[in-house]
Amino acid sequence: MFTFILRRLAVVIPTFIGITILAFALIHLIPGDPVLVMMGERNLDPVFYKAAMHRLGLDQPLYMQYWHYLVHAVHGDLGQSISTQEPVLSEFLKLFPATLELSICAIIFATIVGLAAGIIAATRRGTVVDHTVMGAALTGYSMPIFWWALMLVIFFSVYLGWTPVSGRLDLEFEVAPVTGLMLVDTLLAKDFDAFKSAVMHLILPAIVLGTIPMAVIARMTRSSMLEVLREDYIRTARAKGLSRTRIVLVHALRNALMPVVTVIGLQVGTLLAGAVLTETIFSWPGIGKWLIDSISRRDYPVVQGGILLVATMIILVNLLVDLLYGVINPRIRHAR
Amino acid sequence: MALLDMKNLSVEFGSSENPFRAVTGVSLSIERGEIVGIVGESGSGKSVTMLALMGLIDAPGRVHADALEFDGKNVLTMKERDKRQLIGRDIAMIFQDALSSLNPAYTVGAQLMETLKLHQGLSGRAAKARAQQLLEMVEIPDAPSRLAAYPHQLSGGMSQRVMIAMALACNPKLLIADEPTTALDVTVQAQIMELLVNLQKQHDMALILITHDLAVVAEVAHRVAVMYAGEVVETSQVPGIFSAPRHPYTQALLASIPEHSKGADRLATLPGVVPGQYDRPTGCLLSPRCPYVQDRCHSDHPTLFATPNGAARCFFPLDDAGRPTHVQ
Numbered sequence: 001m002f003t004f005i006l007r008r009l010a011v012v013i014p015t016f017i018g019i020t021i022l023a024f025a026l027i028h029l030i031p032g033d034p035v036l037v038m039m040g041e042r043n044l045d046p047v048f049y050k051a052a053m054h055r056l057g058l059d060q061p062l063y064m065q066y067w068h069y070l071v072h073a074v075h076g077d078l079g080q081s082i083s084t085q086e087p088v089l090s091e092f093l094k095l096f097p098a099t100l101e102l103s104i105c106a107i108i109f110a111t112i113v114g115l116a117a118g119i120i121a122a123t124r125r126g127t128v129v130d131h132t133v134m135g136a137a138l139t140g141y142s143m144p145i146f147w148w149a150l151m152l153v154i155f156f157s158v159y160l161g162w163t164p165v166s167g168r169l170d171l172e173f174e175v176a177p178v179t180g181l182m183l184v185d186t187l188l189a190k191d192f193d194a195f196k197s198a199v200m201h202l203i204l205p206a207i208v209l210g211t212i213p214m215a216v217i218a219r220m221t222r223s224s225m226l227e228v229l230r231e232d233y234i235r236t237a238r239a240k241g242l243s244r245t246r247i248v249l250v251h252a253l254r255n256a257l258m259p260v261v262t263v264i265g266l267q268v269g270t271l272l273a274g275a276v277l278t279e280t281i282f283s284w285p286g287i288g289k290w291l292i293d294s295i296s297r298r299d300y301p302v303v304q305g306g307i308l309l310v311a312t313m314i315i316l317v318n319l320l321v322d323l324l325y326g327v328i329n330p331r332i333r334h335a336r
Numbered sequence: 337m338a339l340l341d342m343k344n345l346s347v348e349f350g351s352s353e354n355p356f357r358a359v360t361g362v363s364l365s366i367e368r369g370e371i372v373g374i375v376g377e378s379g380s381g382k383s384v385t386m387l388a389l390m391g392l393i394d395a396p397g398r399v400h401a402d403a404l405e406f407d408g409k410n411v412l413t414m415k416e417r418d419k420r421q422l423i424g425r426d427i428a429m430i431f432q433d434a435l436s437s438l439n440p441a442y443t444v445g446a447q448l449m450e451t452l453k454l455h456q457g458l459s460g461r462a463a464k465a466r467a468q469q470l471l472e473m474v475e476i477p478d479a480p481s482r483l484a485a486y487p488h489q490l491s492g493g494m495s496q497r498v499m500i501a502m503a504l505a506c507n508p509k510l511l512i513a514d515e516p517t518t519a520l521d522v523t524v525q526a527q528i529m530e531l532l533v534n535l536q537k538q539h540d541m542a543l544i545l546i547t548h549d550l551a552v553v554a555e556v557a558h559r560v561a562v563m564y565a566g567e568v569v570e571t572s573q574v575p576g577i578f579s580a581p582r583h584p585y586t587q588a589l590l591a592s593i594p595e596h597s598k599g600a601d602r603l604a605t606l607p608g609v610v611p612g613q614y615d616r617p618t619g620c621l622l623s624p625r626c627p628y629v630q631d632r633c634h635s636d637h638p639t640l641f642a643t644p645n646g647a648a649r650c651f652f653p654l655d656d657a658g659r660p661t662h663v664q
Contacts, residue, residue, distance in 0.1 A: 235437070241422070255441075330488070331486070
């Protein structure tokens with residue numbers, strides 16, 4: 001198991017370098033620069049422009065800029081935002097818990113509902129139940145997220161008045177940030193009304209963000225399950241006289257989980273992309289909105305650092321998925 | 337009273353308007369401690385018959401039978417729950433490809449103990465001790481460490497031994513072995529057959545042996561049923577069938593054993609294939625391939641006629657010299 005982890009980690013390093021190049025190249029490929037954006041419509045003073053560019057180190061050749069960026073990044077210094085003068089890392093750390101909380105809840109929702117729907121559809125293959133569940137999944141997958149979000153808001157928040165429209169917590173509550181995760185912080189403060197408020201705020205965004213992953217997981221679970229249910233060892237399990245439930249949940253599910261876990265891992269990338277839209281609609285103060293804003297400001301350090309940090313998260317999640325394979329599938333664990 | 341009494345069992349697949357009969361009117365009765373061989377080429381319905389007996393035919397497959405009694409109990413009217421207690425405990429089955437018949441995600445020990453927990457209520461240490469004992473019974477060396485092994489760490493022969501151990505975990509009264517040695521090396525085949533026969537004697541259980549291998553049947557079985565296109569075409573006591581087959585199909589099967597073609601350039605074969613859904617002949621199912629075919633064989637479907645050693649589904653059963661009788 002230890003060598004397995006080491007080998008996986010070794011693959012991470014080149015991936016990481018690749019991401020720094022990509023993040024750096026992409027933002028520099030966009031026309032304009034931060035100084036131009038800051039000057040706006042005003043007349044550009046060439047002397048001031050030159051001085052500003054020099055101060056920010058943007059007058060150096062690109063490969064030198066990249067080199068400085070890489071050296072600093074390796075030392076844990078992602079620079080500071082050109083527009084706010086705040087260190088990129090501290091801005092990220094301030095906003096990330098909100099996105100993390102939303103993403104975790106979304107993926108939990110997607111996994112539970114998706115797995116259940118997939119299993120139900122697979123075991124009732126070809127019936128009305130199967131067609132209904134898969135039809136719903138396809139609808140969920142192809143629906144525009146912003147439209148779906150607005151429909152839910154109109155129905156549950158405006159019409160029924162069950163959930164708040166936006167934000168993370170009602171204004172009347174004051175909770176000391178410890179972890180940055182509202183659900184955890186309110187519980188730590190033993191403020192259960194605040195906890196309830198946090199949950200109500202989280203439900204709709206989590207459902208919206210989790211809808212597409214849920215649909216993907218449901219479809220993957222169904223097809224993987226159907227494949228596994230045809231295997232010889234399922235026949236063996238039935239010949240043992242085991243109950244249908246035990247065969248499906250113990251003998252089939254564990255083998256069917258492999259591709260599903262892969263998909264769940266891949267969906268984490270989708271989640272962070274989807275978070276941009278969801279966070280905007282629900283005024284959720286996370287990193288999705290932060291990144292979009294800094295791209296329009298040409299805030300090079302924020303975009304580079306932000307992408308790098310987000311990519312790191314995705315790499316870590318995928319590493320976790322690889323490790324999970326080993327737990328689920330003994331053949332991978334024992335591979336040399 | 338026979339241990340197993342199966343009367344007129346049929347298995348249908350496909351729609352009810354256009355059904356395909358994979359098995360038609362199979363009757364089989366097995367005594368305690370008896371070894372019965374079921375032979376026939378691929379697609380003759382051997383495995384499907386046994387899967388139907390185990391209750392493993394899934395919808396849209398349909399099973400009909402006039403009677404299906406095991407150990408005095410009527411399996412046909414049995415509740416699903418009671419049936420599951422019978423299956424795996426009193427009737428056990430092992431399959432052709434042992435490696436893929438074991439769940440790759442669980443250890444050998446876990447899969448063995450699962451059966452013990454379900455049918456014998458053993459738990460924890462008792463189940464583990466019994467599982468180890470079972471592995472020793474099927475002559476797996478170093479049983480304690482094998483309990484923690486995963487199927488992919490076992491060889492084919494070893495996996496089949498594990499399957500046998502699993503099947504025998506609850507001392508079944510009937511073991512169905514579906515081509516248990518087909519996927520194995522020749523040397524391992526002999527070992528597994530020997531093990532099966534020894535265990536059959538020790539536990540005094542009945543054994544149904546589905547196989548292509550007539551040599552194995554000759555060696556171990558008491559009785560044999562030959563199947564063709566979903567029907568039993570001949571049943572017989574074992575010594576008799578080899579010296580004097582009564583059905584032309586049995587004769588052709590025996591002739592196709594390589595040892596019988598020694599010195600010849602080519603092996604003896606029966607031309608053609610088992611008829612499928614759309615090319616079933618109207619009369620005798622073997623009529624398109626039978627070397628002795630008569631006019632009547634094309635129009636009428638024969639029933640089983642009594643022969644000196646059993647029964648044969650042929651209007652013109654072969655005599656001791658292997659020539660068709662009653663032919664004018």
